[in-house]
Amino acid sequence: MKARRLRFHPSGKYCKLRRRIGICLISREYPLKNTLLIVTLSIGLSACATGGMNAASALAQAPAATRTADAAAAEASAARKPAVAARRTGSSAAEQNEEEGLPSVQLTDELLYKLLASEFAVQRGEWQTAYVTMLGAAQQTRDPRLAKRAAEIALSAKQPDEAMNAVRLWRSLAPNSDEATQYYLSFIILGDNLAEAKPILEQRLKEARPQTRGLLAFQMQRLLARAKDKAAALALLDEVLAPYLDMPEAHLALAQGAFAAGDSQRARREAQLALKAKPDSEIAALALAQVTPDKTEAGKILQDFIAKNPKTREVRLAYARMLVEQKEYAKARAQFEALLKEQPDDLTSLYALGVLEVQANELKAAEQHLTTYLKVLAANPDEERDSSQALLLLAQIAEERKDTEGVLKWLSQIEPGDAYLNAQLKRAQVIAKRDLPGARRLLHEINVSGEREHAQVLLAEAQLLRDANQVPEAMRILQEALKQFPDNTDLLYDYAMLAEKSSQWDAMETSLRKIIQLAPANHHAYNALGYSLAERNLRLEEAYTLIDKALKLAPDDPFIMDSMGWVQFRLGRLKEAEALLRRAYEIRPDVEIAAHLGEVLWVKGQRADAEKLWRDARKKDPQNDTLKNTLARLNVNL
Numbered sequence: 001m002k003a004r005r006l007r008f009h010p011s012g013k014y015c016k017l018r019r020r021i022g023i024c025l026i027s028r029e030y031p032l033k034n035t036l037l038i039v040t041l042s043i044g045l046s047a048c049a050t051g052g053m054n055a056a057s058a059l060a061q062a063p064a065a066t067r068t069a070d071a072a073a074a075e076a077s078a079a080r081k082p083a084v085a086a087r088r089t090g091s092s093a094a095e096q097n098e099e100e101g102l103p104s105v106q107l108t109d110e111l112l113y114k115l116l117a118s119e120f121a122v123q124r125g126e127w128q129t130a131y132v133t134m135l136g137a138a139q140q141t142r143d144p145r146l147a148k149r150a151a152e153i154a155l156s157a158k159q160p161d162e163a164m165n166a167v168r169l170w171r172s173l174a175p176n177s178d179e180a181t182q183y184y185l186s187f188i189i190l191g192d193n194l195a196e197a198k199p200i201l202e203q204r205l206k207e208a209r210p211q212t213r214g215l216l217a218f219q220m221q222r223l224l225a226r227a228k229d230k231a232a233a234l235a236l237l238d239e240v241l242a243p244y245l246d247m248p249e250a251h252l253a254l255a256q257g258a259f260a261a262g263d264s265q266r267a268r269r270e271a272q273l274a275l276k277a278k279p280d281s282e283i284a285a286l287a288l289a290q291v292t293p294d295k296t297e298a299g300k301i302l303q304d305f306i307a308k309n310p311k312t313r314e315v316r317l318a319y320a321r322m323l324v325e326q327k328e329y330a331k332a333r334a335q336f337e338a339l340l341k342e343q344p345d346d347l348t349s350l351y352a353l354g355v356l357e358v359q360a361n362e363l364k365a366a367e368q369h370l371t372t373y374l375k376v377l378a379a380n381p382d383e384e385r386d387s388s389q390a391l392l393l394l395a396q397i398a399e400e401r402k403d404t405e406g407v408l409k410w411l412s413q414i415e416p417g418d419a420y421l422n423a424q425l426k427r428a429q430v431i432a433k434r435d436l437p438g439a440r441r442l443l444h445e446i447n448v449s450g451e452r453e454h455a456q457v458l459l460a461e462a463q464l465l466r467d468a469n470q471v472p473e474a475m476r477i478l479q480e481a482l483k484q485f486p487d488n489t490d491l492l493y494d495y496a497m498l499a500e501k502s503s504q505w506d507a508m509e510t511s512l513r514k515i516i517q518l519a520p521a522n523h524h525a526y527n528a529l530g531y532s533l534a535e536r537n538l539r540l541e542e543a544y545t546l547i548d549k550a551l552k553l554a555p556d557d558p559f560i561m562d563s564m565g566w567v568q569f570r571l572g573r574l575k576e577a578e579a580l581l582r583r584a585y586e587i588r589p590d591v592e593i594a595a596h597l598g599e600v601l602w603v604k605g606q607r608a609d610a611e612k613l614w615r616d617a618r619k620k621d622p623q624n625d626t627l628k629n630t631l632a633r634l635n636v637n638l
Helices: 026-028 056-059 069-079 081-089 091-100 109-123 126-139 144-156 158-173 178-190 194-207 212-226 230-244 248-260 264-277 284-288 296-306 314-325 331-344 347-357 364-380 388-400 403-411 418-430 436-445 450-467 473-486 489-501 505-520 522-534 540-553 558-570 574-587 591-603 605-618 623-635
Strands: none
Touching: 109 126, 109 144, 126 144, 126 158, 144 178, 158 623, 178 194, 194 212, 194 230, 212 230, 212 248, 230 248, 230 296, 230 574, 248 264, 248 284, 264 284, 284 296, 284 314, 296 314, 314 331, 314 347, 331 347, 347 364, 347 388, 364 388, 388 403, 388 418, 403 418, 418 436, 418 450, 436 450, 450 473, 450 489, 473 489, 489 505, 489 522, 505 522, 522 540, 522 558, 540 558, 558 574, 558 591, 574 591, 591 605, 591 623, 605 623
8 A cells, every 4th residue: 555645644744835835935935815805005995804803912012112122221311311411411412402492401329229210120020119119200301202112111011001101191291292102092982982082073174284184094094993882993994084085095094994894885986986086096996996895896897997997006916816815826817917018027027927937838938027026026025025935936847847956956945944944854855866865864954943844854864765765764764753753743644654555464553543532633644544454455344434533624525535535435335335436536636536436346346447547547656655555466367
């Protein structure tokens, strides 16, 4: 029995780069889900349908108070700068403080001691002492910067009530500070004290310049989106924006607010009003598509806007991404090509076209776009983009062409990061075909962190040895690995598969049963053990029970369907076996499934159908062990 049949567990085999990368790279470069939410203009709309932010999430965004002692002293020095300046330069510093609305504070030894003591307390993790000391200093000096620091200390300690007290003091000491007002608004909205926020929001809109009022409306909507009571937040937004409904931005902010509150009809109505007021507004078109539940209709909105405004980039990009999500790859390519024509160095379009062309097996065009992508990215570094996915795709293209040096060239350029370990494992796999010791040395040189990465490298080394038919050495590697990580289910699974290959049935069963004990929902272990029993025609009722459990955990898995079909065949239930195996083969026309289905048909007397199935399977994989063993056992010459 070929062990691959049992090695369906993803961690136990090294699939082709196509399977590892595929269209999912589009998700990495530009997520396919919530397509419209990620392409709004920089001024634009946020994904307001998410749940309201709670105090903990707001606190998580606060600056951490983890500084060295020297840095703490420097900060304390900065906080007392007005006092120092006043003492050193007299009236000139006092005049500067007066202009900035800051008090002129005399730096005393007592005040300096308090500031330093507070910062050193932060370093010791004594947030309460630090907070009380800094807040007292702020109350004593009336310096808003000390109140702000007290708020930061409370935020870093995740103490919302104390932080709110400090923010209130900060705002009272600096009533004209936008930063203090923003903090204050955030806290009262997170606490659902919306009535308290209303006069502040109204005043800010009233005092804003007309050209900035639209942006302010967006900012207010995003702030109110954090409220737990979305309906109340929308009602407040209605009230504060009522005098400004002549602005398209006001309708867009209301559309987002309604969308967050779950009122899709209101959201659509407001977005339509915004687009009607400004028909060439990209952001209005994007908002209308975003709040339209029917994706076909949303796509038509974007398509119509593009037809009327062919130079639009944001809407065309959103439409292209939507087409990718809907698997309309040819149409998506047309949109990305139009974008690239207008802007030949556009990184998003270059990358997207490369991925789509790999998907369509147009490797020459894909290689051209991906290499251009890498050149443009090298000339214009962008920390939001990563070259590793393009390099992996180029390695895949080289592998398809059987260009070993090309594969190694592209993989060697992948720098430490998310893709680095897999790239090194793939390099080792390629090198092992001509230099197994060299491949093993490469694996030993990889710097790993944690059990997961360490286990991946050990599994890779065992796989290389197994592929080289050095099964005893592969088993030794995994035995040593299991001494380090005895409960690692991936290591246990691969060890079980090697034990099966060596006919060490007890060791295989012990490992698989341990996996079931450690991870009761691991359908691979149930399937592997059940299939092994069925294959050896042993304890068939137990095999049936194990595979049935696996099938309930993963009902659409074609390999588990195949296992169930095979155990049904062993139990003499030919009708049930044929139905299951046909369904499995329809989902995945795998050679081993074909071998099993063919044997069922052969036993049922449908020998011509069986021979045709086997011939087709042999064309796909002439060396498949399961197929060869089946034909030999039945004495069939095709």
